Amino acid sequence: MRSLSLLFVLFFFNFSSFAQLSSPSRFLGYELGSNFTYHHQMIDYIEEAHRVFPKNTLIHEYGKTTEGRRLTLMVISSESNINNLEKIKSDNLVRTKLTSGKINTNIPIVWLGYNVHGNEASGTEVALKVIHHLLSSDEIKLKKALENLVIVIDPCLNPDGRDRYVNDYRMKKGRFINSSLSHWTHKEKWPSGRYNHYLFDLNRDWAWQTQKESQLRYEVYKEYMPHIYVDFHEMMPQYSYFFGPPAEPVHQSITAWQRKYQKIASDNYETLFNENQWDYFTEEIFDLLYPSYGDSWTSFNGAVGFTFEQGGHGVAGLELKSSNLDQPLTLKNRIEKHFETSLVTIYSADENKKDLLNQFQNFFEDQPKGEYQYFIIKKSFRKEKDIDRLLDLMDRHQIKHQYTAEDFHVNGYHYPTNKSGKYKVDKGDIIFNIDQPKGRALQVLLEPFAERTDSLTYDLTAWALPYAYGLDAIAVKNKINHHLLVDEVEEKEIEPTSNSTLFIPWSSVDNIKVVTQLMSEQSVYYLERDTTIGKEEFKRGDALIFQTNKNLIKERLKSCNYKWLSITEADFNNSLSVFKKPKISILGGDETSALDFGALWYYFDEILHLPVNIIDTQNLTTSKVLKSDILIISDGIYSPSTKKVVDNFVKSGGKVILFENAIKIMSENALTSLYESLHKSVIQETRSSRVSGRKATVTRAAGCVLQVSIDSSSHISNGIPVYFSLKQNKTFLPLIDQGKNLGVLQKDALVSGFMGSDLQSxxxxxxxxxxxxxxxxxxxxxxxxxxxxxxxxxxMHLLSNAIFFPYN
Structure with missing residues (x-):
């Protein structure tokens, strides 16, 4: 009888615990899936879950978005694991070889990330259901899993974008749910909720770390270093459901074990979908080559990274009926599938926990595959700040570097010339060795060529950072003696001097930022041509300020490299001009590409710290743009009225800078030399043709890198001796007769990545x-x-040249 009483008490206790945590539907006041939940409501729910289950949960707020929304994780596990969480995390870091110590715990970490794209809005709803289930279910299998695992739930990676979508949908939603595709709830207004505040795709930013959300999340991610990472997405509603293994190409740095576990887990997902008679596909469309996805970058950090894609997206709303669908697609359907795959992910990890731990440790111990062992960055006073930027990024990724202790020669691949040969290495050059814990990540970021097993890819096929940063670099295969390397070099501080002329080389975006700030306060000169005075060499475009107050600009100079010199204006023999700080407008709104507009907005706001006027294309008039000196227009599809305003601005003496498809604004204008040249030749369209799949690859540029021959006689080349460009669209402009061809492509311009044969010709x-x-x-x-x-x-440096200098 006492045993039965005890059993009843235990049952009652568990039941009471379950009853205490309201379901998401009860807490929110509407059935989960019948509406979209605001970010603050989700935060309220996880705080309630922590209040009810303080011993089984931990809330980790890791920052705020640009718009001030909280970035928050919820950690769920057994009481003993939560109490021991810091030790579990520190033991896991020992496995990475990034720290040392004795490992006493064996608890794998599973990280579930939802809603990186704000309008793939089932994600946060799923997270709420998962949190409730993990804490409230009495299922023995689940309880066991929580004893053996730590579950990290990031319920919304992109709060600003998600709330943009939710606000838009709720504003349009009436008393009745309209499932017709023509209804306005199924059409988001510009710029859509997919992107963050600056309209960046956060699922393309894991490696580059440009956005606030990416930077803040990565710092806490490195504390946990999970063994499993899952990115929950939605695709267009006509598709069913995707889970791994990924399609080819898969990057060579993905290990055999990571591939194997994808298949192990996939078998469990297939069982789930077959039992429920749900459609799905795998090993199609979504590859694992580009390094800056959530699934790829976490894989390069030792996890097994997954992408799950559920048909739905912002198009689907709460319910969608379409001729492409066998039955109505509801938000509840979408939640259910992501919820079930979340649980299967947890169970699969529990079943394979020993292998996950061992193979995770092996990932950091084993030498990565690859052609090159070392990557050398040549030191340079002029490129000092670009080098600092690269080192900051590598430090963020926990990638170590050393310096050369003396001069020597190496055989290697030289990035600027795209040639292999013998090259001099100077004392103090930076060197990266892939024989380190983050060797695979290092290899992925710096290798000049990424091997591909397939030309049909989802994103970029080339991205090597020496090209992106414009650095002089060498990739080396053969071993370099360790006595030639040191961990630190002595940094020389700029000594106090009575010299009164400030020299800032126009050689990096950081220097350009400082120069633009100084323009509004005093006269800043630039050189019209290369000049040598004594032992000091000046390049065209370099900035000079004569007789400035050192104390007033002391703080600003910390973010650039500079020299104080004892020279005067007279020493330059009339080769100086004064910078004019331009008034700049850029176009935004629904005629522009949100992504390309966002990158331009971010460049001015967060990189240059230069205020610009943003004009919505729906409110564009000639009088508004005539208040500016420069009008910059990103990729988009522009109306005749916009083209007319731009034409008026140019005729009035303005400077217009056009990107990608915006070129058509002027190329279709008979007054331009480009118009004349286009009618003598054939231009490839930037927009994709109807041909798709493998047939389209012959005319495709899959994010490759091209070497561009920059006109050295023009200011466009100021501070840029060699330039490499990404190539993604199909456009090549014909050479023009009247004007300047500032960046020309030669026959051997393709340096890295894939370009179709027809396009190459x-x-x-x-x-x-x-x-x-x-x-x-x-x-x-x-x-x-x-x-x-x-x-x-x-x-970005090249664009700065186009803005601040005349092109000739």
Whole structure:
């Protein structure tokens, strides 16, 4: 009888615990799946879950978004694991070889990430259901899993984008749910909820770390270093459900074990879907080559990274009926499938916990595959800040570097010349060795060529950071003696001097930022041509300030490299001009590409710290733009009224800078030299044709890297001796007769990545950057956006040249 009483008490206790945590539906006041939940409501729920289950949960707020929303994790496990969480985390870091110590715990960590794309809005709803189930279920299998695992739930990776979507949907939703595709709830207004505040795709930013959300999340991610990472997405509603293994190509740094576990887990997902008679597909579309996805970058950090894609997206709303669908697609359906795969992910990890721990440790112990052992970055006073930027990123990724202790020579691949040979290494050059815990991540970021097993890819096929940062670098295969390397070099501080002339080389975006700030306060000069005075060499575009107050600008100079010199204006023999700080407008709104506009907005706001006027295309008038000196227009599809305003601005003497498809604003204008040249040749369209799949690859540029021959006689090349551009669209501009072909492609321009054979044949003697005078104005055409994803630093430098200097 006492045993039965005890059993009843235990049952009652468990039941009471369950009853105390309201279901999401009860807490929110509406059935989960019948509406979209605001971010603050989700925060309220996880705080309630922690209040009810303080011994089984931990809330980790790791920062706030640009718009001030909280970035929050919920950690769920057994009481003993929560009490011992710091030891579990520290033991896991020992497995990575990033720290040392004795391992006493054997608890794998599973990280579930939802809603990185804000309008793939089932994600946060799923997270709420998962949290409730993990804490309230009495299922023995689940209780066991929570004894053996730590579950990290990131319920919303992109709060700003999600709330943008939820606000838009709720504003349009009436008393009745309309499932017709034509209804306005199924059409988001510009810029959509997919992106964050600056309209960046956060699922392309894991490696580049440009956005606040990415940076803050990565710091806490490195505390846990999970063994499993899952990114929950939604795709267009006509598709069913995708789970791994991924499609080819898969990056060579993904290990055999990571591939194997994808298949192990996939078998469990297949069982789930077959039992429920749900449609699905695997090993199609979503590859694992590009390094900056959530699943790929976490894989390069030792986890087995997954992407799950549920049909739905912002198009689906709460319910959608379509001829492409066998039955109505509801938010409840979408929640259910992601919920079930979340649970299967946990159970699979529990079943394979020993292998997960062992193979995770092996990942950091084993030498990564790859052609190159070392990557050398040549030191340079002029490129000092670009080098610092690269080192900051590598430090963020916990990638170690050393310095060369003396001069010597190596055989290797030279990035700027795209040639292999013998090259000199100077004392103090930076060197990265892949024989380190984060060797695979290092290899992925710096290798000049990423091997591919398939040309049909989802994103970029080339991204090597020496090209992106415009650095002189060498990749080396053979061993370098350790006595030639040191961990630190003595940094020389700039000594106090009575010299009164400030020299800032125009050689990095950080230097450019400081120069632009100083322009509004005093006269800043630039050189019209290369000049040597005594032992000091000056390059065209370098900035000089004569007789400035050192104390007033002391703080600003900390973010650039500079020299104080004893020279005067007279020493330069009339080769100086004064910078004019321009008034700049950029176009935003539904005629523009949200992604490309966002990258441009971010460049001015967060990189240059230069205020600009953003004009919505729906409110664009000639009088508004005439208040500006420069108008910059990103990729988009522009109306005749917009084209007319731009034409008026140019005729009035303005400078217009056009990216990608915006080139058509002026290329279809008979007054331009480009118009004339286009009618003599064939231009490839930036927009994809109807041909798709493998047939389309012959005319496709899959995010490859091209070497662009920059016009060295033009200011466009200031501070950029060699330029490499990403190539993603199909456009090549013909060379023009009247004006300047500022960035020309030669026959051997393809350096890295994939470009289809038909497109390659059309590439030689075409232009990537063109400028011309139109009436009294100037037009500069960029075939590719120079500010793409905020990580192509040499492109941002190039745009700065187009803004602050005349093109000739």
């Amino acid at each position: 059309k590439m030689p003697n075409t232009s990537m950057i063109t400028a011309e005078q139109v009436k009294s104005g100037t037009v500069i055409y960029f075939v590719e956006s120079p500010v793409f994803r905020g990580f192509w630093w040499s492109g």
